[in-house]
Amino acid sequence: xxxxICVTQWEKDTFLPNGxxxxxQSLVGPAVCVDPTSLNGGENWTDLLExxxxxxxxxxxxxxxxxxxxxxxxxxxxxxxYLPGSIxxxxxxxxxxxxxxxxxxxxxxxxxxxxCALLMVLACMRRxxxxxxxxxxxxxxxxxxxxxxxxxxxxVGVHGLGLISQGFxxxxxxxxxxxxxxxxxxxxxxxxxxxVKRSPSLESLFSDxxxxxxxxxxxxxxxxxxTEDLLRSMPKDAAFVNLGRGAVVDEDALAQVARERPDIxxxxxxxxxxxxxxxxxxxxxxxxxxxxxxxGPTIDRRRDAADHGLENVRRFLAGEELVEPYNLNMYDRAT
Amino acid sequence: xxxxICVTQWEKDTFLPNGxxxxxQSLVGPAVCVDPTSLNGGENWTDLLExxxxxxxxxxxxxxxxxxxxxxxxxxxxxxxYLPGSIxxxxxxxxxxxxxxxxxxxxxxxxxxxxCALLMVLACMRRxxxxxxxxxxxxxxxxxxxxxxxxxxxxVGVHGLGLISQGFxxxxxxxxxxxxxxxxxxxxxxxxxxxVKRSPSLESLFSDxxxxxxxxxxxxxxxxxxTEDLLRSMPKDAAFVNLGRGAVVDEDALAQVARERPDIxxxxxxxxxxxxxxxxxxxxxxxxxxxxxxxGPTIDRRRDAADHGLENVRRFLAGEELVEPYNLNMYDRAT
Numbered sequence: 001x002x003x004x005i006c007v008t009q010w011e012k013d014t015f016l017p018n019g020x021x022x023x024x025q026s027l028v029g030p031a032v033c034v035d036p037t038s039l040n041g042g043e044n045w046t047d048l049l050e051x052x053x054x055x056x057x058x059x060x061x062x063x064x065x066x067x068x069x070x071x072x073x074x075x076x077x078x079x080x081x082y083l084p085g086s087i088x089x090x091x092x093x094x095x096x097x098x099x100x101x102x103x104x105x106x107x108x109x110x111x112x113x114x115x116c117a118l119l120m121v122l123a124c125m126r127r128x129x130x131x132x133x134x135x136x137x138x139x140x141x142x143x144x145x146x147x148x149x150x151x152x153x154x155x156v157g158v159h160g161l162g163l164i165s166q167g168f169x170x171x172x173x174x175x176x177x178x179x180x181x182x183x184x185x186x187x188x189x190x191x192x193x194x195x196v197k198r199s200p201s202l203e204s205l206f207s208d209x210x211x212x213x214x215x216x217x218x219x220x221x222x223x224x225x226x227t228e229d230l231l232r233s234m235p236k237d238a239a240f241v242n243l244g245r246g247a248v249v250d251e252d253a254l255a256q257v258a259r260e261r262p263d264i265x266x267x268x269x270x271x272x273x274x275x276x277x278x279x280x281x282x283x284x285x286x287x288x289x290x291x292x293x294x295x296g297p298t299i300d301r302r303r304d305a306a307d308h309g310l311e312n313v314r315r316f317l318a319g320e321e322l323v324e325p326y327n328l329n330m331y332d333r334a335t
Numbered sequence: 336x337x338x339x340i341c342v343t344q345w346e347k348d349t350f351l352p353n354g355x356x357x358x359x360q361s362l363v364g365p366a367v368c369v370d371p372t373s374l375n376g377g378e379n380w381t382d383l384l385e386x387x388x389x390x391x392x393x394x395x396x397x398x399x400x401x402x403x404x405x406x407x408x409x410x411x412x413x414x415x416x417y418l419p420g421s422i423x424x425x426x427x428x429x430x431x432x433x434x435x436x437x438x439x440x441x442x443x444x445x446x447x448x449x450x451c452a453l454l455m456v457l458a459c460m461r462r463x464x465x466x467x468x469x470x471x472x473x474x475x476x477x478x479x480x481x482x483x484x485x486x487x488x489x490x491v492g493v494h495g496l497g498l499i500s501q502g503f504x505x506x507x508x509x510x511x512x513x514x515x516x517x518x519x520x521x522x523x524x525x526x527x528x529x530x531v532k533r534s535p536s537l538e539s540l541f542s543d544x545x546x547x548x549x550x551x552x553x554x555x556x557x558x559x560x561x562t563e564d565l566l567r568s569m570p571k572d573a574a575f576v577n578l579g580r581g582a583v584v585d586e587d588a589l590a591q592v593a594r595e596r597p598d599i600x601x602x603x604x605x606x607x608x609x610x611x612x613x614x615x616x617x618x619x620x621x622x623x624x625x626x627x628x629x630x631g632p633t634i635d636r637r638r639d640a641a642d643h644g645l646e647n648v649r650r651f652l653a654g655e656e657l658v659e660p661y662n663l664n665m666y667d668r669a670t
Contacts, residue, residue: 010480061479112485115510119461122454126629132467135625136618141610142627145345150447150633174506175450237635275476283471290470292477294461298485300572 001076003028004054006036007083011060014299015083015306024306027313028056036062049074056313060084068094079316081309083302085109086334087326096331101316105297106324107163108308112296114167116269117213117243120289121156121172124211124239124265125149129289149237151175157199157209159226160216160244161186168213169194180209183216202226207233211241217333218245228253239265243295246271255281262287269295336411338363339389341371342418346395349634350418350641359641362648363391371397384409391648395419403429414651416644418637420444421669422661431666436651440632441659442498443643447631449502451604452548452578455624456491456507459546459574459600460484464624484572486510492534492544494561495551495579496521503548504529515544518551537561542568546576552668553580563588574600578630581606590616597622604630 005024012021025031032052039045042064049067055076057063060083070077079101082090087104096102123129126148134140152175158165161183169179181191182199191198199205202225206212212234216222226249234240234257242249251272258266259281267289268282274293282288297305312322326334340359347356360366367387374380377399384402390411392398395418405412414436417425422439431437458464461483469475487510493500496518504514516526517534526533534540537560541547547569551557561584569575569592577584586607593601594616602624603617609628617623632640647657661669 111487115457115485115487116461119454119457119463122450122457123463125633126451126454126626128454128458128463128626129467129471131626131629132464132624133471135611135627136464136468136620137472139613139618140627142629146629146634148629148633149635150450150631152446152450152636171509173509276470278474283474285471289467291461291463291466292470292475294466294477294481294483296485298460298483299481300484301487 002052002054003031004048004052004057005031005033006057006063007060008035008037008062011062011083014302015060015309017303020303020306020310024058024310024313027310027317028058036064039064046073049077053077055079056081056316058083058309058313059090063090065089066091066095066100068092070095070100071098079103079313079322081313081316083305083309087331088334091326091331093328093331096326096328101322102326103309103312103322103324104326105305105308109297109301109305110163111167112298112301113164113243114171115298116291116295117164117168117215117241118171120241120243120267120269120291121151121211121213121239123289124241124267125151127265127287129265129267130286133286151177151211153177154210155180155208156211156213157181157205158196158213158215159183159202159205159248160214161190161194161196162215162217164243165213165215166190166194168215169196177211180205202230203233206230207235210235210237211239214240214242214248215244216248218247219333222248224248224250226250226254228257231257234264237263237265239267241267243269246274251282255285258282258285258288265289267291269293337387337389338366339383339387339392340366340368341392341398342395343370343372343397346397346418349637350395350644352638355638355641355645359393359645359648362645362652363393371399374399381408384412388412390414391416391651393418393644393648394425398425400424401426401430401435403427405430405435406433414438414648414657416648416651418640418644422666423669426661426666428663428666431661431663436657437661438644438647438657438659439661440640440643444632444636444640445498446502447633447636448499448578449506450633451626451630452499452503452550452576453506455576455578455602455604455626456486456546456548456574458624459576459602460486462600462622464600465621468621486512486546488512489545490515490543491546491548492516492540493531493548493550494518494537494540494583495549496525496529496531497550497552499578500548500550501525501529503550504531512546515540537565538568541565542570545570545572546574549575549577549583550579551583553582554668557583559583559585561585561589563592566592569599572598572600574602576602578604581609586617590620593617593620593623600624602626604628
């Protein structure tokens with residue numbers, strides 16, 4: 001009976017540097033440390049679970065899926081500390097139903113996504129996508145007449161006022177913008193603390209702001225909620241930045257509107273299909289700034305996720321309450 | 336005897352929108368408004384100066400040079416309100432020596448350059464240059480192992496603590512970085528007010544910080560002061576961002592160091608030769624982010640420069656002191 005640490009070398013190096021791996025080992029006691037790439041495509045996973053029968057597993061992207069019947073295979077298993085974010089591939093819903101405790105990086109890394117939102121907004125303002133092509137591939141320089149914008153004096157609208165948006169609002173404080181948000185489930189007190197105005201509707205969020213940051217959670221209700229009409233209603237020179245979930249947006253309409261309106265700047269870190277298809281219309285568009293879903297955490301801040309995870313391991317073993325454990329509702333909202 | 340407003344249509348549209356042109360007209364009284372592109376390459380300029388004999392000229396990029404013997408041609412001329420920044424092409428040193436008063440946009444637009452510094456720093460952190468090429472031209476996506484950094488927790492060093500740097504320090508306040516600056520001529524009180532540490536030497540600025548922002552003024556003393564040795568001393572994964580003046584840096588050495596050390600990220604908005612030569616080694620480099628000297632002001636904030644200029648016109652006509660007028664010392668430092 002030994003606990004399990006199942007991470008690749010790169011995951012170990014990036015999540016658990018500077019003594020964190022040793023700390024993890026000493027926390028979970030006698031532990032099997034296994035590189036999941038050695039598990040023969042997951043074939044040996046069930047054997048390993050059965051033999052080690054762990055109470056705690058520290059897991060990452062390459063850890064094979066926990067079987068639905070994990071209670072038969074590893075009856076002592078109570079807690080999976082997943083170092084990254086989205087647990088859907090690792091944990092079947094049935095395991096949560098059976099009481100398996102699971103945590104992920106949750107809010108511990110949200111500040112780096114807020115930072116990426118700021119980058120994407122500023123990149124839209126200066127047409128970074130366009131100038132990168134001009135300077136590097138067209139041997140260009142600015143002509144006498146050109147177009148750049150500043151974030152100063154722009155109206156900023158945020159769709160979804162969760163922790164990432166709240167962090168973003170704090171990062172742009174020195175710019176002194178008027179900020180609105182559409183986020184029906186978030187209470188007035190949070191709006192007031194942040195100095196953010198409540199937008200009466202998604203329609204007004206899009207038509208009355210110069211910069212729109214899309215950070216709504218993906219739910220059956222929000223799927224495709226950013227429609228062609230909303231996108232078309234954006235004012236001249238508006239910027240639309242999505243680093244929430246791609247499927248919240250009608251992406252075909254977004255590509256169409258961006259094509260018809262070169263004044264609009266778009267910045268996307270997330271897509272309904274990832275990796276972004278090779279023939280995506282966004283590829284090559286001069287007013288669409290693209291990143292391959294690297295909003296956060298940045299590699300150097302994965303250690304923050306591990307610190308959060310290891311604190312949860314400590315709490316679990318001390319019989320204390322976990323920080324941000326998954327429940328079924330959260331599981332269903334996760335992507 | 337009529338004052339002169341000499342701006343192109345685009346300059347009028349961008350500097351003087353929303354009633355500012357009319358305000359300029361009413362301030363300077365009976366005025367000749369002339370588009371300098373109609374002046375036959377400047378040939379008719381002396382005639383125009385002689386005929387209108389203005390006391391005040393409102394000028395911009397395309398206004399022809401004020402003749403050294405302006406006192407013979409237009410003896411009433413006392414004040415040139417130059418809406419943009421660098422007066423060297425418009426005003427000969429001899430005119431300042433003879434007492435011509437001149438103002439430019441000076442500090443009125445520095446906040447947008449600070450904003451560009453923030454953009455360039457964040458772009459280095461996420462390798463925007465690299466990902467833009469991958470996503471748009473190589474139909475790429477992030478591999479399992481990749482590299483991004485966050486500004487959080489990084490040590491930031493600024494070379495030159497003038498108004499643009501001060502604005503930059505304020506914009507990054509929410510990130511909570513430890514910030515140092517090397518700027519011998521700036522008094523301790525400004526460091527203290529900003530919470531910035533004084534770096535003991537340029538050597539320590541480069542070797543002890545993860546992000547170095549180059550904003551030193553170009554003077555005979557600072558020309559080429561950023562040497563190969565300094566650039567080589569930057570720590571692993573450092574970012575070097577220049578939006579001051581290109582000639583402060585040994586650019587050949589910078590290209591060489593960037594080539595040898597792909598961990599280093601470089602972002603450049605300014606160059607010793609502008610427009611950037613077609614065969615510049617920086618073009619095409621995957622760890623060098625390039626902009627064509629568009630740090631500031633952004634086009635939408637040119638109106639701030641005009642507000643500053645028109646306030647100076649008002650002051651001049653009211654016999655009040657000008658805000659930030661040029662003297663010979665400033666003239667010699669300008670580029």
